[in-house]
């Protein structure tokens with residue numbers, strides 16, 4: 001397994017956001033984590049990325065225990081998070097945003113990789129030197145993904161990437177996720193767009209109030225309509 | 240000619256304010272933190288630079304040359320003091336409470352450090368200003384009826400060169416990019432692999448360097464130091480920073496020079512006691528017309544640590 005999370009626990013003071021969650025992501029897999037607002041999905045991803053300190057449990061990545069490693073070391077290890085709400089640096093240019101993704105790297109390869117991202121996203125290339133604030137929501141999401149790719153990840157975690165995007169852009173985004181996966185990138189995808197997530201993922205987990213309520217193949221989860229009703233709320237509303 | 244002479248004097252004085260104003264604007268722009276210790280760093284460099292020279296020149300050096308290591312020691316002390324402030328105000332509260340700037344604590348404790356450092360120097364040297372004759376004091380260049388002090392010109396050039404260097408560093412280097420990203424969204428910068436605890440001290444080193452340099456220049460150019468020398472310069476530098484626009488490095492440069500010119504002309508026309516009234520009056524008028532200052536912008540300093 002590329003990622004193995006065991007019994008992960010996270011508290012913010014009195015709030016118990018993640019309650020003993022265990023999950024795995026295999027090499028080359030797309031795995032999704034589903035759950036309603038406040039279920040603890042973002043907290044889980046932040047703990048895996050090293051941005052929040054878990055109060056219990058272990059995280060193994062690429063065969064090594066990374067529970068005690070800092071966020072920056074995890075990026076170097078190839079574990080990156082595309083955060084909820086994209087979190088583009090609006091005071092930086094489009095190109096500078098991309099280069100921030102390569103903060104842990106150096107050398108001539110970085111510039112070459114940035115050109116590759118620009119080839120992939122001509123819209124970004126066209127506004128390369130403009131402040132990132134001029135980009136549309138969809139373009140900002142592409143920039144956030146491009147920025148994460150510049151770290152040369154083995155596993156990319158995406159936190160609700162489809163949030164607030166138009167249906168056409170959501171389709172493009174899921175195509176991109178599938179394409180990156182086909183090129184060998186493993187993906188842990190948090191979504192409230194249950195249907196789309198289960199289409200692209202091979203396995204999934206359902207989180208409710210911080211605890212795992214269900215897990216299975218994407219087909220199993222998709223077939224279990226009661227599950228969607230009970231734990232995810234109205235997926236259409238959420239998206 | 241007298242007017243041209245005043246312009247020159249104003250710019251030289253402004254050069255000192257520029258360095259201190261840039262120090263203020265960097266900590267506000269990048270860390271969202273009004274660092275009250277800045278005036279003390281200025282004072283420390285001046286007082287320590289002078290006292291090393293006064294009580295015994297280092298390495299048995301003789302007068303003119305000996306001032307250079309003395310001032311270097313003064314500047315170094317300002318940088319070390321700045322790092323102490325980072326460690327015990329900023330980092331401490333960030334580690335303990337997750338967010339340093341949401342609380343008034345760093346603000347208040349930096350004010351505490353201002354007084355502690357000031358009174359430590361006061362205990363050591365007494366409160367009287369120390370006037371002295373600097374060996375460079377007579378190095379003047381006389382052209383067309385103007386007296387141009389060479390150390391002051393050198394000081395202004397060094398001050399502007401350091402600010403220009405810092406501004407290029409911020410705009411073009413990887414470190415500068417990371418500092419700007421951290422200023423805007425520290426949580427996201429962490430996800431890129433930025434180690435905020437390593438990057439924040441760099442801002443404090445820059446602060447110490449700028450204030451130390453300004454304090455050293457002030458000491459050699461005006462031949463007088465006192466434990467309170469930082470307060471006057473500090474308030475005028477704040478006026479310069481606000482005039483130029485919070486968080487803008489070139490705004491602080493313009494603001495610092497404008498304050499220097501205003502002060503010199505105010506003294507020339509209305510007498511020595513008029514300067515504060517004129518400077519702060521001008522600031523209020525400019526803020527009424529342009530609330531963001533001359534070069535102010537919105538995008539930075541919104542991030543939380």
Ligand SMILES: Nc1ncnc2c1ncn2[C@@H]1O[C@H](COP(=O)(O)OP(=O)(O)OP(=O)(O)O)[C@@H](O)[C@H]1O
Pocket residue numbers: 012015016017035036037038039040041042043044084
């Ligand atoms: N920094 C924080 N401090 C305190 N409580 C927090 C913090 N972040 C999240 N929480 C709480 O932890 C719980 C889980 O939040 P989290 O953001 O992980 O949920 P989520 O599943 O990502 O929700 P959403 O779908 O709205 O993004 C919520 O009750 C939330 O209020």
Ligand SMILES: [Mg+2]
Pocket residue numbers: 041042043084159160
């Ligand atoms: Mg979330």
